[in-house]
Amino acid sequence: MIAPGIKRGTAELAVLSVLEDGPLHGYEMARRIEEQTLGSLRFTLASLYPLLYRLEKRGWVRGAWETSGTGRRRRCYRLTTEGKKKIAPIRREWAELFRALKRLTKVSHA
Amino acid sequence: MIAPGIKRGTAELAVLSVLEDGPLHGYEMARRIEEQTLGSLRFTLASLYPLLYRLEKRGWVRGAWETSGTGRRRRCYRLTTEGKKKIAPIRREWAELFRALKRLTKVSHA
DNA sequence: GTTCTATATATAGGATTATTATGTATAGGA
DNA sequence: TCCTATACATAATAATCCTATATATAGAAC
Numbered sequence: 001m002i003a004p005g006i007k008r009g010t011a012e013l014a015v016l017s018v019l020e021d022g023p024l025h026g027y028e029m030a031r032r033i034e035e036q037t038l039g040s041l042r043f044t045l046a047s048l049y050p051l052l053y054r055l056e057k058r059g060w061v062r063g064a065w066e067t068s069g070t071g072r073r074r075r076c077y078r079l080t081t082e083g084k085k086k087i088a089p090i091r092r093e094w095a096e097l098f099r100a101l102k103r104l105t106k107v108s109h110a
Numbered sequence: 111m112i113a114p115g116i117k118r119g120t121a122e123l124a125v126l127s128v129l130e131d132g133p134l135h136g137y138e139m140a141r142r143i144e145e146q147t148l149g150s151l152r153f154t155l156a157s158l159y160p161l162l163y164r165l166e167k168r169g170w171v172r173g174a175w176e177t178s179g180t181g182r183r184r185r186c187y188r189l190t191t192e193g194k195k196k197i198a199p200i201r202r203e204w205a206e207l208f209r210a211l212k213r214l215t216k217v218s219h220a
Numbered sequence: 221g222t223t224c225t226a227t228a229t230a231t232a233g234g235a236t237t238a239t240t241a242t243g244t245a246t247a248g249g250a
Numbered sequence: 251t252c253c254t255a256t257a258c259a260t261a262a263t264a265a266t267c268c269t270a271t272a273t274a275t276a277g278a279a280c
Contacts, residue, residue, distance in 0.1 A: 155265055161267090182276070
């Protein structure tokens with residue numbers, strides 16, 4: 001598991017990434033993030049819900065109540081057109097961060 | 111430049127990394143981090159000083175006042191033995207985070 | 221000699237984001 | 251009937267970085 005101080009800021013990219021595969025509700029997002037990162041990245045629902053509200057407020061995702069096959073009420077989120085456009089730039093910023101940290105490591109491996 | 115929300119958490123690794131090259135004072139750390147990351151990673155001194163106090167409290171670095179050749183008083187920080195041991199595990203966590211985010215991207219590039 | 225810029229440290233106040241803890245509620249199996 | 255998994259929600263707290271502000275000196279420009 002990755003320390004909270006280090007994974008800070010990844011939740012947004014993680015949520016947007018899993019939503020690229022199609023609409024999902026919160027509980028399922030948490031499950032997929034954990035599954036797809038082989039357990040490295042794990043978020044509690046208490047982290048994800050406030051994040052989803054923020055993303056909805058920004059217009060990047062839109063949530064809609066639906067009733068599942070089992071009769072359970074849940075809130076299904078999908079990426080908006082605007083939200084889709086944000087993913088690539090965010091990924092680029094993460095890539096730049098990785099390069100920056102690699103350079104720091106390289107220079108000071110001394 | 112990288113958005114503050116994304117670079118959050120990198121300051122600690124950045125500081126420890128530049129200190130691997132030898133003792134430094136705060137102002138010079140900021141300069142080197144910016145230089146070595148080609149401007150991608152930039153921290154204000156107001157971010158670095160509190161961080162240095164935290165690191166000193168944990169026993170990872172030790173600061174000592176010195177008077178530079180120009181007669182300017184400054185606080186020079188060096189890695190402690192304990193601090194040196196922490197760097198590798200932290201880098202491993204960052205590497206794990208990168209792998210996790212790459213997997214998320216790959217799976218959901220759809 | 222005074223003003224400007226670079227050097228150098230310090231702290232208060234605020235923003236963001238994740239965490240723990242808690243609460244509600246239902247479906248399905250033991 | 252009880253337990254577990256599913257599903258959403260919010261309050262209180264913690265951590266980390268930012269902007270703004272303050273202080274002070276060295277050296278160059280004027």
